[in-house]
Amino acid sequence: MLITNAHIINEGHETAADLLIKNGRIEKIAPQIRAPAGVEVFDAQGLWLIPGVIDDQVHFREPGLTHKGDLYTESRAAVAGGTTSYMDMPNNKPAITTRALLAEKYANAQGRSFANYAFYFGGANDNLEEIAALKRDEACAIKVFMGASTGNMLVDDPQTLDGIFRRAPMMVVTHCEDTPMIVASENAARAQFGEDVPAAEHPRIRSEAACYKSTELAVGLARQHGSNLHVLHLTTAKELAFFTAGPLKDKKITVEACVHHLFFSEADYASLGHLIKCNPAIKTEADRRALLRAVMEDRIDVIATDHAPHTAEEKANTYFKAPSGLPLVQHTLLMLLELVHRGELNMRTVVRKTSHAVADRFGVVDRGYIREGYWADLALVDHHARTTVRKEDVLYKVGWSPLEGRTLRGAVRATWVNGALAYKDGVVLPQPLGQRLRFV
The missing domain is CATH 3.20.20.140 (Metal-dependent hydrolases)
Structure with a gap:
């Protein structure tokens, strides 16, 4: 997948850039990346992309x-x-x-x-x-x-x-x-x-x-x-x-x-x-x-x-x-x-x-940063949006949140785990993609 038009917040810096994912890892980060043949393109629309x-x-x-x-x-x-x-x-x-x-x-x-x-x-x-x-x-x-x-x-x-x-x-x-x-x-x-x-x-x-x-x-x-x-x-x-x-x-x-x-x-x-x-x-x-x-x-x-x-x-x-x-x-x-x-x-x-x-x-291996060669564990955040916490949207098994009824400024638009979309616009993708963390 190629993520384009992202506002990356990482290691104390904010950068407008594209990000190419290959085999679950971040292959390349650059101001503009041409999409290779057969690669899905995800337009981040200027939203915040964070680890x-x-x-x-x-x-x-x-x-x-x-x-x-x-x-x-x-x-x-x-x-x-x-x-x-x-x-x-x-x-x-x-x-x-x-x-x-x-x-x-x-x-x-x-x-x-x-x-x-x-x-x-x-x-x-x-x-x-x-x-x-x-x-x-x-x-x-x-x-x-x-x-x-x-x-x-x-x-x-x-x-x-x-x-x-x-x-x-x-x-x-x-x-x-x-x-x-x-x-x-x-x-x-x-x-x-x-x-x-x-x-x-x-x-x-x-x-x-x-x-x-x-x-x-x-x-x-x-x-x-x-x-x-x-x-x-x-x-x-x-x-x-x-x-x-x-x-x-x-x-x-x-x-x-x-x-x-x-x-x-x-x-x-x-x-x-x-x-x-x-x-x-x-x-x-x-x-x-x-x-x-x-x-x-x-x-x-x-x-x-x-x-x-x-x-x-x-x-x-x-x-x-x-x-x-x-x-x-x-x-x-x-x-x-x-x-x-x-x-x-x-x-x-x-x-x-x-x-x-x-x-x-x-000492987590190859995670926690947006760096070339690291696993593509990412979240796309819309800081202009508002999210009202509603009981019907709560995904916890217990089915409640202490935040119910509150409107919070911000929204999570997408999440990538090991380079694959795990969540997008209110929908969790059906396949669990998590791997065991490794430590040094």
Whole structure:
């Protein structure tokens, strides 16, 4: 395929150019390219052509929780939103805490994912030897829940934590919340409100202090052992003190923000309630603005989603029964484009934080940039358009979005995965084209 008349945003530059795809990869980028015989031409009409989003944090719920989502349904929603690659978390049923289960998960993904995929290996209190035996290309990284999680995945033994940071053969990524502090806050809330705790109490129960204490521990262990650490979904201004501004290449400790923490604030609990209940919690407007500033000053290195679907029925429960997490991958770019229109972000930064930086930090091979020789994972974005999020257009298996009824400035017009159209003008093409990501 030849893409003509594109406005390419890539590596800090904006260029009017054509782009030729051959055998799934970018063959040539030039101001004008004559279409070779038999090559399909796609006119981009001056719209923004960017590298597809690489989402380093999703929960697609397979295996074991497939009433909420699976690799097929959620990756289909992802490509409709311009996400071309994802890294799926290990808190499945069973949890992915052995190399055999990890290999089985990869085998189940073949031919079923619309986007490219990689999987995390889960840390637990009893699998340190399995972690130490991991080979570089077996997993994208090692996930450690330093806060409450499902099943066996809360790593709360100090010796095990120390061993993981000391012996990990690849990057460690952490969910940082202090469980004893959260339990104490839950007990206090139950004593005050009973079982029906207001949703607006969530950021006080899963508090700034609980996040700060756990992040301090993770960063301290990484510094002690010289570990490669990536802290997921930061939510507070106070925690930013642990991270430095500057080029990604100079860092061994990095940090991520998620789109919902950049987009929503605690004021939104009044209208959305448990629909935006997530861990760690969406916090104050001051925290939201501090996170946005940190993205712009390169203190926050990556933007992801933490896509975590639950059914509407589950979300309708009272506080302690309503699960945490919200579906986001179909609307990642739309939310970020809205922030660009508000002047809170710019598109070059969005591209860097959602594609370039993820590929660089995780060592993804030949993706994350629009470069000759790289895989043609691309998204075509119309920043002049408007998209109203309607329930009937939601592709998540759970069938709802916290954005329903909102009109966002921007639209994803097309997505290419491995050089082939995966989505165009509201239609996801029927054949899953995703490949397993490779790492160096």
